[in-house]
Structure formats: structure tokens, C-alpha cells
Amino acid sequence: MMKILAVDDDELILELLVESLRASGFSSVQTATSANAAARLISTATEPFDCFLLDVVMPEVDGIALTRWIRKSPLYGAAPIVMITSMAEKAFIDRAFRAGATDYVTKPFDAVEVTTRVQLAARQVQANRAVHDAGMQVQALRAKIDAQHHTPLSEPVALNDVEGLIDFLALQNYLLQLSRGSFLATSVVALRIVDVGNIYARCSPALFRDVLADVAESALGAMSGSQCIMAYTGNGTFAGVVACSDRNDFEDVELMINLTIERLELVDDQQRPLEVRVAMGTPRAIGVMQSGRAAVAKMHRAIEDISWNMPQLATLKTKTKRGAGMLLRALTQAI
Template sequence: MRILAVDDDPSILELLDSVLAAFGYKDVVTARSGREALQILSEPTEAFDCLLLDVQMPQMNGINLCEEARKIPGYLYTPIIMVTAMVQKQYIDEAFEAGATDYVTKPFEFSDLKQRLSDAYRMAAERRAAIEVMEADEHAWQDAEANQDLLLSDPFYLGDLPGCIGLAEFENYVIQLSTMHATASKIVAVKVTDIEQIYKSGSSGEFRDSLASAGTALLSATQEGRKVATYWGNGVFLLVHDNQKEFSAEKALNPLPGNPKEVGESAIACQVGEEVVLNATSKMEALFLIDKAVELAETRDAQVARFG
């Protein structure tokens, strides 16, 4: 991988350069400011495969740099890992909203950073492959048989929706919140109950449009506080929101307003699972909370389908 590391502290850059070399990453470029980094990224040279950004820097902080980097052609899906001493929830929220792939706090374990780099590169490769498949199929979106490339269980990317991030990034976000800011947030799963009918009734392009419509309705129906969402697959959306007493997912999300052009004349039928407090002591526990939220929505959906 070709890596760009950005930090206003030269000692940190020197450390990162040594650590990355020990990991086998020999092609590392460093920058001491956001402006310098943007200039390097804009140069017509070989693209970088990963960006490591500090958050707290003068003039342009790492979060703003992340947001600007995503606008540069070729860097929409490049892994961006924040490497920072800033542990406050506000910075974690803003980093992922700006397009960060992962968030590592200083001081960090070398083995942990190595694993994050490996995971980030794999995620970017999978994302690029998925986008290529979607673009290749776009010309045939009217074909009712064109759904074969897209499985119902696929957690495809709905990144065009503000507040909606990829599943892998969402998992990293939940890990950070639940281990560093336990009980500050809750996660809830929302399932579109007639998802199989929507999937079978049209092409993959129409299916994606329907899910985008449902995601837009979900995010617009929940106005209170900060929220981050993702599409998990099987018609299930996951939503993390601030743990506020006045927030009620059941009241806010059910039923969602429908889009007649995409999902019929009636409102989008959905089932809201029970909210789960994000409180974990490890990565595995945090990922279990995501699975638990999905299970609560799907179990409730099955009960409604059976007895409703």
C-alpha cells in the first residue's frame, strides 16, 4: 500500500514512518498540515491506497481534511483512518460522518494498527468491486431478470444518503462508541417487512431505488439528535442515535412514509426492533450488540407475520 500520514507533530510522523516500515509498508509519504496533504493528494502522481489523519491540527483539522479528501477524484472509497488522541464522542461522530473508515486512539498498540490497516484495505477493495458490479448492471436496470447479481442478503452501500455509511464503517463506529462511550448511544434495527416481495418484483436497479427510498424515509423520520445509519441486508436498516429519554424509535419510525413511485401507494411496512444500549468491553461484544439488534427486529417481524 502507498500511505499518506498527516500529523502536525513531527515526532508522531517519525514514529508512524518507522512502524509502517516494520509492517512492510515502505511507500509512505508524510505531511504536517491539512493544506499540505490536500496539495499532495491533488498532484497527478500515483494515488494513495490509505490515509492516516490526525484530528487536532491547526488551520484545518483532520475531520475537515477527511471531508475534503473524499471530494478528490479517486479518493471516494480510499480507506481513511483517524489516528488521534481525541477520544470525545463528538470527534468520533464527526469523523465517521465526514467519511472516516476507522478511528484509532493514541497511544495505540502496534498490532492493532497493523490489523486496522489490513481491514481497511480489504474493505476498500470490496467496496470498489461492489460499485463496479452496480455500474456494470446499471444499463440493464429495466430488465426484470437483472437481480441475479444482487442477493437479498447483500449489505450494499447507500452512501449517497446523508447520515448513511457502509456496514464495515458502521461496525467500526459501533465498536468505538460502545467501548469508549458506553451507554451514550443506542442501536435499533428497522426491517422492511415486505422486502422479499420488493426484491422479487423488479430489477436490481429498482430494488436499490426502493431501499434508497426506505432509507431516506427512515432518516427523515428521525429528526431528534445525532444519528448514523447503515443498510445491513435482508431489508434491515441499523440506526445509532444518542441515548435521549425523549427519543422513541417505535413512535418515530413506524410507519415510514412511502414513496408511491417505488414501493406502492401505501406506507412502507416496517417493523422496529427493541433498542439496545451500546455498552461493550471488547470488539466482539460490540459486534454482538449489532447482531442482537438485528435479531430483535427480525424476531418481532416473524411474530407479526405469523399472528398479525
């Protein structure tokens, strides 16, 4: 049975939510009327919660801060968090997904829609549980294996500590939830680490995660002006959604990312220099007439494109060197 925690400062909404969920077969629902009360319930729960339904706007501590707090717990790193709010503005949706929400329902909510979202979340929980149950039997062994073996390169490993980097499924949900109006100034973009197989082979699992996190942070930093939200999709590839439709604004982003990474002076497990460079695909404007599904399809095409059009490492190194020189000259002239 799926254990749900619903949090809203309006008791009437909670009553309606609980009744709607119970009518759909979710009988284990607990409620809290504030983020603080929810935090107490979460901290003292003998059995962990499987799914959270959170209001965004609440007095004192809001649902976004609560989401961030929940995500910090290793127990809830992958738990479904569905936000329910009347704030359908893009800025609120962005903040919710950045904090770690996996889905979003806008008020006035339709009881059937909410239960459908929870049913989807339940499937995710069941899948997680199946993996967890199977994993329990070999947990001790797995810890040893994890230290020595990699998860496959193609798997989108979770990188929870990078602000603005979310789960790939959540990124797709985010696109599905955006209004058509928001698409006018929104683009999708993919970037990929060049020669990632070589880097993967030379790094321990922990170090490879660190490299991915460094690349993600560098990319998010370079695109901070475009309110980028990104996800790691596996195979050294990242997908991003940016608030911009003008390709010219992205001209220097690849260079900025690579210069930032270069300054980090990354090394492998034997302390040998790791040549990490990122190739960035051409951003694709979504366009106002598109649906959320079309936007998701566009993102998948961007990912495919970058996989098929990878430049050579040497080419990117030269490009970065030349770009750094041009930047330096421009700076010198400016001074």
C-alpha cells in the same frame, strides 16, 4: 504494494508514523502536513492511494472535512480511512465515522497498534483489489448487466449520499471504539422494510437504491434527536446506534418514519404506488459493563430479531393510519 497517505500537522508524528509503517513493510507512504496539501496530493496522484491515515484536529481544514472530501470521490468510496487523534471524546468519534472514517486510533498512538490497523486495512484493500481485478475483465459487460439485473437483495449495497449512513463494517468499528462509559446512554436498534422482496422485484437497481436511501433519510430524520448513526446491512434491514437508553423515547419513531415515507408517495418503474413501510425492533440498551464486542453482538441480535418478528404490511398500514389520526387529533386539540 499498498500506497498510503498520512496527514498530520505535526511533522514529528509523521516521521514516526512513516518509520513505523516502513518497519512493517509498508514502504509506499506519502505525507502531508495539512488537509489542503493532502487534497493536492490526492488530486494529482497518478496512482490512487489505497489507504489514508488522518489526524482529526488540524488548523484550517480538519481531518473530518478532509474525510468527507475524500469520500466524495468515486475512486475512494470504499478506501480505508483510519483517523488518528487525541480526541477520544464520543462526539469526535461520532463525527469521524459520520464523515466516512472506517477505523479510529487514539493518541498517544502505539506504533504497533497503528500498523496492525493498517494491516487490517491492507486486507480490506487486497479484497477490494481482487474484486476490482476480476471485475475489470467484464467491466463493459457488467455495466449493461447492472442496468438490467440487481445485486442480490441480501447484499449491503453502498448508499454513499446519505448523511449519517455509513458502511456496516465501519458501524461495527465505531461500536468497538466507543468507551465503556459511552455505552451507558447508547442503544442499538434494527429496522426493516416490510415485504422488501416485493419492492426489490418491482424496482430497477437504481430505483431500489433510491428507495433504500429514502428510507434511510426518513429514519435518520426521525431519530435525529438521538444522534443516530446507521448502516444498511442488506435484505432491506438497517442497523443503528443511538445515543439513548430509554425505550419510551422510541415509541413514536416507527410511526414518524412511516409517515415521512408515506408523504414521499414512492412509485415503482411503472409509476404504480410502492407501499413502503418500515418495522422497527425494540432498541437494546448496551449497558455500561459491556465491551465493544458485546455491543457488536447485541447489534447482530437486534438485526436477527427484526428479521424473525416482521409484522404484516396490512398491520403496519393500519398502525400508521391510526397513528396519523391520533397525531392530527392531538395537534387539533393543541391549537
